[in-house]
Amino acid sequence: MPARARGRDECGVDVPAVSVEHLSKSYGTSVAVRDVSFEVQKGEVFALLGPNGAGKTTTVEILEGFRERSGGRVQTLGVDPADHSTQRWLRTRIGVVLQELAVEPFYSVRQVLSRNAGYYPNPRPVDEVIELIGLGEKADDRVKRLSGGQQRRLDVGLGIIGNPDLLFLDEPTTGLDPSGRRETWELIRLLAASGTTVLLTTHYMDEVEALADRVAVLFGQEVVASGTPSSIGGRDLGAVTIRFRLPEGVAPESLPVPAQAAGDGHVEIHTEDEVRVLHELTGWALAGGHRLQGLSVLRVSLEDIYLGLTQGMAARRAEQREAGGAGRPAEQVRP
Amino acid sequence: MSATDVPVKGSFRGASDLPLVARQVGFEQLAFWLNPIGAVLTIGFSVVFIVIFESTSRHTTVNYLPINLGQYYIPAFAAYGVMAACFNVLAISMVNRREMGLLKRLRLSPLPTWMLLAAIFVNWMIIALIQVVLLLAVGRFGYAVHGPRDVGMFLLVLLVGLLSFTAMGVGISTVVPNADAAGPVVSLVFFILVALSGLYFPVKPGSGLATFTGFFPIRHLILATVDSFNGISDTSTWHDILVVAIWGAVGVFVSLRRWEWSPKRG
Numbered sequence: 001m002p003a004r005a006r007g008r009d010e011c012g013v014d015v016p017a018v019s020v021e022h023l024s025k026s027y028g029t030s031v032a033v034r035d036v037s038f039e040v041q042k043g044e045v046f047a048l049l050g051p052n053g054a055g056k057t058t059t060v061e062i063l064e065g066f067r068e069r070s071g072g073r074v075q076t077l078g079v080d081p082a083d084h085s086t087q088r089w090l091r092t093r094i095g096v097v098l099q100e101l102a103v104e105p106f107y108s109v110r111q112v113l114s115r116n117a118g119y120y121p122n123p124r125p126v127d128e129v130i131e132l133i134g135l136g137e138k139a140d141d142r143v144k145r146l147s148g149g150q151q152r153r154l155d156v157g158l159g160i161i162g163n164p165d166l167l168f169l170d171e172p173t174t175g176l177d178p179s180g181r182r183e184t185w186e187l188i189r190l191l192a193a194s195g196t197t198v199l200l201t202t203h204y205m206d207e208v209e210a211l212a213d214r215v216a217v218l219f220g221q222e223v224v225a226s227g228t229p230s231s232i233g234g235r236d237l238g239a240v241t242i243r244f245r246l247p248e249g250v251a252p253e254s255l256p257v258p259a260q261a262a263g264d265g266h267v268e269i270h271t272e273d274e275v276r277v278l279h280e281l282t283g284w285a286l287a288g289g290h291r292l293q294g295l296s297v298l299r300v301s302l303e304d305i306y307l308g309l310t311q312g313m314a315a316r317r318a319e320q321r322e323a324g325g326a327g328r329p330a331e332q333v334r335p
Numbered sequence: 336m337s338a339t340d341v342p343v344k345g346s347f348r349g350a351s352d353l354p355l356v357a358r359q360v361g362f363e364q365l366a367f368w369l370n371p372i373g374a375v376l377t378i379g380f381s382v383v384f385i386v387i388f389e390s391t392s393r394h395t396t397v398n399y400l401p402i403n404l405g406q407y408y409i410p411a412f413a414a415y416g417v418m419a420a421c422f423n424v425l426a427i428s429m430v431n432r433r434e435m436g437l438l439k440r441l442r443l444s445p446l447p448t449w450m451l452l453a454a455i456f457v458n459w460m461i462i463a464l465i466q467v468v469l470l471l472a473v474g475r476f477g478y479a480v481h482g483p484r485d486v487g488m489f490l491l492v493l494l495v496g497l498l499s500f501t502a503m504g505v506g507i508s509t510v511v512p513n514a515d516a517a518g519p520v521v522s523l524v525f526f527i528l529v530a531l532s533g534l535y536f537p538v539k540p541g542s543g544l545a546t547f548t549g550f551f552p553i554r555h556l557i558l559a560t561v562d563s564f565n566g567i568s569d570t571s572t573w574h575d576i577l578v579v580a581i582w583g584a585v586g587v588f589v590s591l592r593r594w595e596w597s598p599k600r601g
Contacts, residue, residue, distance in 0.1 A: 091443065106369035107369065118355070162444075162445070
């Protein structure tokens with residue numbers, strides 16, 4: 001954590017970087033966000049995961065002070081983002097990378113970063129940001145001459161130029177090629193390591209696994225699960241799959257534990273007691289001089305958990321709808 | 336805890352904000368001049384027309400005008416310069432900024448709203464004034480058309496025109512649904528009304544066309560500018576200024592009611 005204190009309320013009491021309690025947002029009869037609650041601790045990388053229209057961007061825009069909420073309590077760096085009297089101060093402490101590219105085409109990379117640096121009391125040096133986003137060779141090129149991926153990186157540069165305490169990243173790697181994604185991930189890790197709190201929205205599971213300390217899944221405008229990427233939805237408690245190539249001359253029935261053929265000469269063992277099964281299996285292999293080629297232990301993926309959560313919720317809502325219950329799903333809206 | 340950790344309230348910090356406004360105006364100007372084709376077309380259009388009109392008909396007189404056309408076109412095109420920059424180009428620019436997400440990005444920066452809007456408006460007012468000065472210079476040194484003869488009234492008319500057409504430009508930008516529609520919608524309204532309101536040839540007072548265009552602000556700004564430039568202002572000039580100001584107030588009302596930072600993409 002940098003020496004500069006972060007996220008204190010007006011009495012100087014340390015508070016979470018973001019605090020959301022029972023947040024709701026409606027447009028007329030359409031519900032965009034319903035009873036959402038979560039906290040983001042200082043220095044944490046927190047991911048909001050969900051399908052289109054789940055309410056991720058609306059939630060983030062309320063936290064940024066860009067949109068007014070309909071109900072609930074929200075604090076960003078210790079202040080209410082809807083309080084106009086502190087918005088100018090708040091915006092000196094946050095950085096925002098928007099979902100869609102928004103950079104003036106005629107400025108050069110250096111000019112647009114220099115302009116925005118002037119808005120902040122303690123900006124990062126422009127040249128440092130240009131290097132961080134990997135546009136050193138393009139620093140004096142017009143924005144309109146940059147490729148889509150380079151413009152996206154410049155967008156990230158605009159988000160960090162103010163040296164923010166809290167960085168909002170709304171799908172920051174959408175449109176980037178694989179190396180651009182990895183470079184952006186490295187940049188986010190670097191920022192997190194220096195104490196910057198990051199609130200990230202994304203569709204990419206690998207991005208969540210690579211970056212997030214904690215994740216909340218939004219579906220149907222509400223949080224349906226939250227936790228660490230490795231434990232969300234009981235991921236750390238569920239069954240694992242042990243997979244390997246069957247040794248030559250060995251029938252599946254000869255294995256010390258029941259296994260199922262998985263094609264291509266491989267077998268799979270599904271178990272919730274992976275330590276015992278691995279012990280028996282490797283003991284048998286050592287004793288018999290067998291090689292277990294391609295041995296791997298696969299825990300259920302984050303994507304499986306995510307799909308299970310969202311499809312489960314969708315099915316439950318459909319049942320409620322058919323039963324005429326009170327759980328009528330809200331109309332999904334994009335403001 | 337250091338002083339910087341205490342939330343500072345308010346979006347206006349007094350005189351210390353003025354350098355920030357000036358800096359932002361500087362970047363707005365830079366963006367304008369970095370697009371040389373756009374800049375030349377914006378500023379050069381009225382100069383090209385004034386050269387054509389002054390060269391061909393500056394000694395022509397019409398029986399319902401106490402001045403010759405040479406004395407008419409210079410101030411009329413000065414008014415056009417104000418309207419083109421502050422209404423036509425400003426409106427299209429605002430729609431494009433909104434639809435590209437540029438307004439949203441700046442809204443999320445520490446730049447206060449008032450500072451951003453002030454810089455945008457001052458930028459286009461500077462461009463309008465460059466056109467006015469250029470036209471007056473072309474008139475004086477190219478065609479011996481001297482003015483303004485009533486400097487105070489001329490400056491007042493320009494000021495009311497700048498403010499009112501800026502408000503109208505922002506107002507109409509809020510009703511344009513997307514960037515593709517911005518040019519056709521704004522320019523169609525503007526250039527038709529400009530032509531009908533007597534920019535290219537004075538409209539006879541009391542005619543049906545004069546009555547029709549009298550409902551709109553363009554003819555009134557042209558007449559008030561021509562009158563003040565030639566020192567022939569009277570009570571009708573004040574009436575013209577009032578009509579322009581009322582349209583400006585309508586622009587402010589519409590802007591406040593319909594303003595959006597996010598793209599409409601309609």
